[in-house]
Amino acid sequence: MLQRFRMNGEYDVVVIGCGPGGSSAATFLARTGKRVLVLEKGFFPRFHIGESLLPYNTPIFREMGVLPKLQQGPFVRKFGAQFELGNGSLRTRFVFRHGRFNCEPEAIQVERAAFDHLLMRHARDCGAEIREGWTAMKTVSSPEGVTVEARGPDGQIHAFQCAYLIDASGRTNLTGNQENLREMHPQWKKMSIFGHFENVARAPGEAGSDTVIVRLENKWFWLIPIGENKTSAGLVMDKAEFSAATDDPAEIFQKWVDASPRLKEMMAGARLVGSLQTTTDFSYYNRSFIGERLLRVGDAAGFLDPIFSSGVYLAMWSGRLAAGVIEKSLLRGRPLPRLFAGYEKRLRKAFLFYWRVVDNYYTTPFMELFLQPRDHYDLPSAVNAVLAGQIEGGWQLRWRLRYFWLLVKLQKRWPLVPRISFAPQPRRRANDTELPRQDTMAQTVKS
Ligand SMILES: Cc1cc2nc3c(=O)[nH]c(=O)nc-3n(C[C@H](O)[C@H](O)[C@H](O)COP(=O)(O)OP(=O)(O)OC[C@H]3O[C@@H](n4cnc5c(N)ncnc54)[C@H](O)[C@@H]3O)c2cc1C
Secondary structure (H helix, E strand, O other): OHHHOEEEEEEEEEEEOOOHHHHHHHHHHHHOOOOEEEEEOOOOOOOOOOOEOOOOHHHHHHHHOOHHHHHOOOOEEEOEEEEEEOOOOEEEEEEHHHOOOOOOOOEEEOOHHHHHHHHHHHHHHOOOEEEEOOEEEEEEEEOOEEEEEEEOOOOOEEEEEEEEEEEOOHHHOHHHHHOOOEEEOOOOOEEEEEEEEEOOOOOOHHHHHOEEEEEOOOOEEEEEEOOOOEEEEEEEEEHHHHHHOOOOHHHHHHHHHHOOHHHHHHOOOOEEEEEEEEEOOOOEEEOOOEEOOEEEOHHHOEEOOHHHOOHHHHHHHHHHHHHHHHHHHHHHOOOOHHHHHHHHHHHHHHHHHHHHHHHHHOOHHHHHHHHOOOOOOOHHHHHHHHHHOOOOOOHHHHHHHHHHHHHHHHHHHOOOOOOOOOOOOOOOOOOOOOOOOOOOOEEEEEO
16 A cells, blocks of 8 residues: 555654644654654644633743743733623632742733744754645554655655654544544533634733633633734634524624623724634543554643633643653653553543533532632632643642532532622623722622
């Protein structure tokens, strides 16, 4: 079979996909002198959704040596996150630097076209060979190595040999689909409508660059400032409701903006730049994150509802972890099963951790506690750390989170904090919802 392919040189590692997961893995490996080939089906810069990053991405940028380039890039510094009810009755702001268990005080909001391109160029500067316009079609692993068949820009199929493969193909989920490993989440059959807008109203001062999440009863919006006057806005809703609607996506988007006084207020002067887009296929994981000489990173391992902006961070975190496993295996001259198993375990733990948080996000008792945090045993600090991306915190953090889950269970039956309502509220006075001036770790504002 292989005779009909053009054979290419051998590589230590082939990485499929040059999103944040692929470029971080490629950078780490190339920096240690490995022969790395990245096959990317697109041509950069290209649009991608996923613009709100977490503070714990920063140490990864630092280790990759890309932080100074990012600091000079066209990105927005982000200091906190705001969560609010669409009827305007309640909102909370988490300020990252005030979280006791949180070592990273800020993150960035990015336009992915520029961000992914910068990461790709950095991987190339570090020595990775990057080929754009190459679509990996099939992979075959054996105890000796891996063959990747890819279609090049010339339309021909080529074969590449490598010792190890990293699948960072995102939600294309190339190897997971090839092996039929994908498990969809049983309930969250969601879809999203999103676009970039100018003139979306922002809070004054530092809070103006926060990610704002507005929760309606069974749907939610994000507002992510990605430029001086550019904001990414998106609606996440049930796929079934979307499919049953006769309106087009723009009408559905507007209908739900209009249903929320808060959103209506923020989007009053907004102007769409370009067109609205839609995406579906939310929340799945592969039954295995590893294979023979293969590691899956980022969305190619699993994809989570984006409510807590964990996607890019998990992609880069797993990219770094995968690079470490391969580096050591290459050093020993053979795959190290213990390290592969360790990768699977750590990534699954991190993934299930966010999976649980997201699962809870769609329940009312969680929202009640989350939007009305009490400074009780530093619980808001623990929640703050989770929002910042602290997924492997020590015992001090872990027991607080367990305690938080217990409170969520109790809240279901016995209200520890007041119940929330998604119903329309009486009209507020003009300044009622302005955030307090002083930054606290978690501020709650009620109207
Ligand atoms: C609606 C929505 C909103 C989101 N919001 C956020 C957010 O605010 N913050 C956040 O952190 N995350 C967010 N995410 C998640 C985020 O987009 C992803 O988790 C993140 O991009 C994963 O990175 P990755 O490198 O694994 O995959 P990707 O970024 O998807 O990169 C995969 C790359 O592989 C390439 N590719 C695919 N198939 C092939 C192939 N066969 N051959 C060669 N190349 C291939 C693609 O072209 C792409 O460049 C959101 C996701 C959605 C759907």
